[in-house]
Amino acid sequence: MTKAGDWQSYKRVLLPPVKDLHHLDVYRAGGGYEALRAVLSDWKPDEVTEEVKRSGLRGRGGAGFPTGLKWSFMPPVKPNVPRYLCCNADESEPGTFKDRQLMEYNPHLMFEGILIAGYAMSLKACYLYVRGEFANWITLLQDELSKLYDAKLAGSNILGTGFSMDIIMHKGAGAYICGEETSLMESLEGKRAYPRIKPPFPAQSGIWGYPTTINNVETLACAPLIISRGGDWFAGVGANKHPGPVLYGISGHVNRPGVYEYPTGMLITDLLDIAGGIRGNKKLKALVPGGASVPVLRADMIDGVTMDVESLHEAGSMMGTAGMLFLDEDTDMVAFLRRVARFYHHESCGQCTPCREGTGWMENLITRIDDGEGNLRDLDLLLDLCDQMEGRTVCALADAAAWPVRNTIKRFRGDFERRCRPSAWAVNA
């Protein structure tokens, strides 16, 4: 029995099999917005946060921070000081495509979660920050949102309970960095999206200086489930240190890529079987378990590893966004790393020198190796560069660039050495 329990008979809850669930009336017919009604009429705001804490829910946006704890960081309510939520639908982490599918197929679960979070933290409004590329999905969401307002489920005096909260759509315009929480806030304020130095943390000083919480789409979509089924139920699904249902976005060289819903703690090998195995009966070479920023795992490192923070940490990687990229035996890891470095170079906001210049040099060095003109010592130079970048910048993008570079070189060193010219000496022999 794995940590995921009896996953073969798992019944989906984030994306339950109901036709046209994206329509408000279908969603309501299946008990939708009942969790919100219950919370608004019978619960105190603190009790909601407590229940979320009890559930053990961790953020699904990448960092895996406990959500209940994050909500409890909001300062006490003060009169005339508005408080905000930002729902992070910027989804730009390479390999991640789950939030888009959730918004397409079950948007009201997210909306209900937003409203529950709003009640728990006594918020004035939620900005739903959707990446600009999702223009079609923004239109779909706007339609559903206006129905929500018509049904008095958003706006003022929701369900006649006196609780009021607005949900406001914001359309991004193509910048990975806007997914970083402080960058998202700057972008909302109509500035260049340069991340801010923390502290102050968003709960103290967020958008326009007001207390703000930022959560991922999937995180918020878990809130109604926690309320209607109880925090203890949620805590019992999947791995106990990192519980709940998760959307695994599986891509790459598999026979059946796509978004799959299963509990946390699934064996990676089981997920590979679910996705139909590696295409063309080839062997697995490498796996990126949670988006481009997390360290890549070699095929021989995944035996017995499950998808939860604990197990992935032991294996030398992270859960990230659960966007899993499987790569087959023919994959050129140098080309892979070259493209990853290019991505970070392109997406660096340019504010901090170690990141702006470092990502550029990473790309240049790896390109040189890929073109067969690299020297062996370039590998050590790259590792040294990673050390120089990590932890020395305003936001975590520089770290997110350094992790894959360092780990891909370490774990596939042979692949890189074979492409390099031997040099007379090594920098860190």
Added chain:
Amino acid sequence: MADFIRNPVVALPDSNPEAHFSEEELVFTPEEKAKIAEYVTQYPTPDGAVMWVLWLAQEKFGFLPPEVMRLVATELSLPYAQVYGVATFYTQYYKEKKGTYVLDVCTCFSCQFCGGYDTLAYLEEKLGIMRGHTTPCGRFTLREAECLGACGSAPMMQVSNGPYAYNLTPEKIDALVDAMEAGQPLPFISVTLPQDEDEMGGNRRTDAEAVERYAVPPVAKRTQ
């Protein structure tokens, strides 16, 4: 972003480039103004509305030359430099004139290994232009894009900041380009979840204009 600082494609704010639009063209209609006023009410200060208004301006004018940025700045009573700063930060705001159709082909890592670069090369050959360029007839601009959040349907592309096209093959690309040349609108495609196929026998959205499945990605020949 950072490379914009090195290679600005827009004349810097202190220069006075030749305008693409005349004074008479540079106005918002009353309906547009009402829309802008609505955006402004959604934020504590008018600054927040700038991204929406730039989107509106780009839809109206096609791209955002300095005089359009100035118009947006005046409309929102913001400094021109702020609007300029925002417009130049994001890749989806077009700072120069683009083709009628902008093809953003994703070549980021999932797509890279599932034929993203093959798609790009096929389009380069078909349209006779290199990535980053516009066809002489002004119909197509071809760009290489970062992950568009549809990695399970690689290779894929986005057309003119709008619909996505998934699981691309040469035949599919030919059909798409023909449709665009004939001026047909591209549909919104709903991609069916694998578990929905198993449990519900197909796509759950009965109102979807077009439906597609996640498919086995092709073997990439090129990776750059």
